[in-house]
Amino acid sequence: MPKLSKLSSEEVINSAKKELEGHGYIASDEIATALYLAQALIKPILIEGPPGVGKTELAIATSKLLGKPLIRLQCYEGLDESKALYEWKYGKQLLYTQVLKEKLSDILEDAGDLSQAVDKLHAFDDVFFSEDFVEPRPLLKALWEKNGAVLLIDEIDKSDQEFEAFLLEILQDYQISIPEIGTVRAKVPPVVFLTSNNTREIGDALKRRCLHLYIPFPEHKLEQKIIRTQMPDVPQSLSKQIVNFVQSLRGMDLKKLPSISETLDWTRALVLLNATELEPHLVRSTLNLLLKFQDDIEHTNPEVPTLIRNAIKDS
Amino acid sequence: MLSDFIKALRSSNVTVSTAESIDANKVLATVGIENKLLLKHALSMALAKGIDDKKIFNKCFDLFFDQNMRLDETKDHDRQLSVESEDEHTKAADVLNSLEGETLLSILESDDQIALQQLLAAAVQDVQLQNIRIFTQRGVYMRRILEKIGIDTVDERLYTPTDNDDAEKSDFETLKNLKASLIEDVANIVDKNLLLYTANGANNLRQEILQKTPLARIEVRDFKVMKQLVSKLAKKLTSIHSRRRRKAKRGYLDVRQTIRKNIQYDGIMFDTIWKRVQIDRPKVIAICDVSGSVSQVARFLLLFLYSVSEIIPKVRSFAFSNVLGEVTELFENNSAEVALAETIKKWGSGSTDYGGALSELERVVGHEIDHRTTVLILGDARSNYGDPGHLALRRIHNRAKKVIWLNPEPRSFWDTGDSEMQKLGACCDRVEPCRTLNHLERIISDIARTAA
Numbered sequence: 001m002p003k004l005s006k007l008s009s010e011e012v013i014n015s016a017k018k019e020l021e022g023h024g025y026i027a028s029d030e031i032a033t034a035l036y037l038a039q040a041l042i043k044p045i046l047i048e049g050p051p052g053v054g055k056t057e058l059a060i061a062t063s064k065l066l067g068k069p070l071i072r073l074q075c076y077e078g079l080d081e082s083k084a085l086y087e088w089k090y091g092k093q094l095l096y097t098q099v100l101k102e103k104l105s106d107i108l109e110d111a112g113d114l115s116q117a118v119d120k121l122h123a124f125d126d127v128f129f130s131e132d133f134v135e136p137r138p139l140l141k142a143l144w145e146k147n148g149a150v151l152l153i154d155e156i157d158k159s160d161q162e163f164e165a166f167l168l169e170i171l172q173d174y175q176i177s178i179p180e181i182g183t184v185r186a187k188v189p190p191v192v193f194l195t196s197n198n199t200r201e202i203g204d205a206l207k208r209r210c211l212h213l214y215i216p217f218p219e220h221k222l223e224q225k226i227i228r229t230q231m232p233d234v235p236q237s238l239s240k241q242i243v244n245f246v247q248s249l250r251g252m253d254l255k256k257l258p259s260i261s262e263t264l265d266w267t268r269a270l271v272l273l274n275a276t277e278l279e280p281h282l283v284r285s286t287l288n289l290l291l292k293f294q295d296d297i298e299h300t301n302p303e304v305p306t307l308i309r310n311a312i313k314d315s
Numbered sequence: 316m317l318s319d320f321i322k323a324l325r326s327s328n329v330t331v332s333t334a335e336s337i338d339a340n341k342v343l344a345t346v347g348i349e350n351k352l353l354l355k356h357a358l359s360m361a362l363a364k365g366i367d368d369k370k371i372f373n374k375c376f377d378l379f380f381d382q383n384m385r386l387d388e389t390k391d392h393d394r395q396l397s398v399e400s401e402d403e404h405t406k407a408a409d410v411l412n413s414l415e416g417e418t419l420l421s422i423l424e425s426d427d428q429i430a431l432q433q434l435l436a437a438a439v440q441d442v443q444l445q446n447i448r449i450f451t452q453r454g455v456y457m458r459r460i461l462e463k464i465g466i467d468t469v470d471e472r473l474y475t476p477t478d479n480d481d482a483e484k485s486d487f488e489t490l491k492n493l494k495a496s497l498i499e500d501v502a503n504i505v506d507k508n509l510l511l512y513t514a515n516g517a518n519n520l521r522q523e524i525l526q527k528t529p530l531a532r533i534e535v536r537d538f539k540v541m542k543q544l545v546s547k548l549a550k551k552l553t554s555i556h557s558r559r560r561r562k563a564k565r566g567y568l569d570v571r572q573t574i575r576k577n578i579q580y581d582g583i584m585f586d587t588i589w590k591r592v593q594i595d596r597p598k599v600i601a602i603c604d605v606s607g608s609v610s611q612v613a614r615f616l617l618l619f620l621y622s623v624s625e626i627i628p629k630v631r632s633f634a635f636s637n638v639l640g641e642v643t644e645l646f647e648n649n650s651a652e653v654a655l656a657e658t659i660k661k662w663g664s665g666s667t668d669y670g671g672a673l674s675e676l677e678r679v680v681g682h683e684i685d686h687r688t689t690v691l692i693l694g695d696a697r698s699n700y701g702d703p704g705h706l707a708l709r710r711i712h713n714r715a716k717k718v719i720w721l722n723p724e725p726r727s728f729w730d731t732g733d734s735e736m737q738k739l740g741a742c743c744d745r746v747e748p749c750r751t752l753n754h755l756e757r758i759i760s761d762i763a764r765t766a767a
Contacts, residue, residue, distance in 0.1 A: 008347075008349075009345060009346045009347060009353065010349075010350055010353060013353070029352065029353070029356060030356045030360075033346075033353060033356040033357050033360070034356075034360055037342060037345065037346075037357055037360060037361075040345045041338070041341055041342065041345065043338070045360075046364070048365075048366070198366075204330070204332075207364040207365075208332055208334055208335060208364075209334075210364075211338075211360040211361060212359075212360055212361075212363065212364040212365070213360055214366060214369055
């Protein structure tokens with residue numbers, strides 16, 4: 001992404017869109033705007049949307065675009081700071097005490113009395129709890145990265161409420177407090193993405209600190225463009241039919257609607273089967289790639305011929 | 316301008332914190348206002364933080380900037396006219412002043428649309444239309460705006476008699492038409508603002524009043540709102556109490572077990588053992604008097620109990636007037652409306668017999684009542700001078716964890732006439748008047764706290 005200079009914000013956003021496209025990610029205007037704002041205001045982006053619309057992909061594409069390493073933190077229930085932030089290298093610390101024990105007599109040789117010896121020992125405490133003995137976990141890694149990084153906190157809704165509160169300091173000031181060392185502050189603030197599938201409501205305090213981006217199912221044109229970018233060798237007519245079919249599926253009453261990743265999987269399968277256009281038996285046998293519940297598949301099966309007819313008619 | 320927009324958002328129930336409005340200002344400074352779509356996307360990211368909020372945001376944005384963009388077009392024009400000033404209000408006054416030379420009349424006659432829009436915009440700002448609250452103020456604001464832009468000059472011209480010549484007459488006709496369309500314009504502006512700033516005002520007021528209204532007096536037409544309210548309360552309670560339960564699950568360190576277990580590691584506390592707290596599965600037995608006098612309240616209590624079934628997993632419900640019947644299954648298998656109607660139809664016809672109902676209850680579920688069971692009774696304790704059933708209730712009380720009596724009548728009515736509250740109340744742990752939704756919320760919250 002070009003530096004924010006005299007270019008107008010519109011131009012920056014358009015060029016960002018193009019560059020993302022170069023990295024295989026087709027962004028809508030909203031997504032590009034969000035990226036631009038996140039950089040301009042130095043704020044994290046909270047991305048919500050149904051599963052499989054490319055929330056995580058966006059972070060990956062951004063890291064490629066900016067040429068910064070992607071650091072990913074997958075959230076789950078019970079995630080705590082020792083797994084997210086840092087841990088002490090216990091083994092190394094133990095080793096260090098062993099070494100210290102052996103060297104102890106050498107060091108304390110010239111100490112006159114007990115108080116002098118204690119003074120000398122005091123000098124070693126700081127080494128013991130220093131950055132050399134810290135095992136950085138994703139969050140700390142992202143802060144330590146010298147040229148900045150892209151930090152992806154994936155599926156924040158899966159983590160506990162306590163962890164959410166713990167994130168607040170990082171998201172607001174890009175700093176974190178480690179009791180033994182002090183406050184670690186990022187020299188170059190990382191670009192932070194948080195994703196959520198909305199399995200539970202995210203707290204207001206967290207929402208307040210982020211820009212909020214909702215990625216819905218893609219529109220007709222966008223989805224076709226995505227297929228074409230990901231798989232350039234798919235015939236045009238087939239990709240149109242596929243998109244028509246999937247879009248009309250999304251209009252139905254299903255447990256889980258197919259999203260982009262499912263469309264792509266399905267397209268790949270159809271290409272592998274050398275399909276040139278949608279046919280009922282072909283669709284039926286591959287329907288399980290699009291729909292992930294048996295109920296949904298049974299519900300859709302009788303409709304397949306009609307759906308295909310409409311998809312071909314519209315293309 | 317932005318602060319007005321945020322005000323509009325807030326009135327439509329989108330919560331916008333101060334920090335967020337600061338962000339919005341920063342966003343505005345970064346993206347500018349040249350591209351409306353871009354501005355919409357950008358602002359929605361800073362202000363609307365949820366799917367529902369986004370929908371409301373889009374509606375508000377279109378409504379708001381539809382009229383304000385038009386004003387902005389004219390603003391470029393007025394920059395040449397008036398000196399820019401910091402305060403928007405004085406700016407508006409400036410525009411009014413600078414245009415004073417041309418009266419509304421001359422503007423209308425020369426058909427100068429830009430000047431007209433400018434004049435309107437200035438007037439809107441001058442009368443502070445964004446403070447409009449309720450629809451009855453429409454007339455007042457319309458009148459004020461019309462006065463501000465100087466409708467009187469037009470009227471003067473229209474109603475002063477002149478020589479009767481034909482050219483003049485057709486002039487009058489056009490002027491009359493122009494005036495009519497102008498008034499329509501103003502009405503449109505006012506309506507739009509009303510919609511923008513008061514979208515939810517009336518609704519909020521209604522909900523607030525409903526919460527305090529005695530349940531027995533709620534009209535049928537308010538049932539729909541009431542249902543929303545009940546489920547909203549239930550959701551609130553569920554989220555509060557489910558959090559507490561998750562916390563309790565973890566338990567505390569079992570020191571004895573830990574030491575024992577860690578002997579194999581030379582006594583280094585390596586493997587910790589947690590004592591899990593036994594999750595108390597509370598049981599609630601709810602008995603509702605559904606005879607005519609209290610059926611309204613029972614309706615909401617039952618609705619509420621089913622809405623909170625997530626925090627109180629086991630609820631058995633009974634309804635009675637002269638005979639007692641279990642309605643648990645009915646509720647599980649049907650939608651709330653159907654179940655409620657059915658319950659009242661089936662059991663609500665007789666005259667109340669507390670003695671019969673309570674002893675029947677004892678016979679049916681007496682053996683199930685134990686130290687974990689909370690018995691919830693809703694009724695006015697009016698037994699038609701029959702047996703109040705306090706002996707049966709006493710036996711139930713002895714077995715149960717708690718017996719709570721909710722009475723939809725105010726305290727001063729208890730023990731008047733055939734009310735047996737004193738006798739029955741003596742066999743309960745708690746006796747509470749339960750007249751409004753607020754009461755109901757408090758009581759259920761209490762039960763959830765002590766039960767869960």
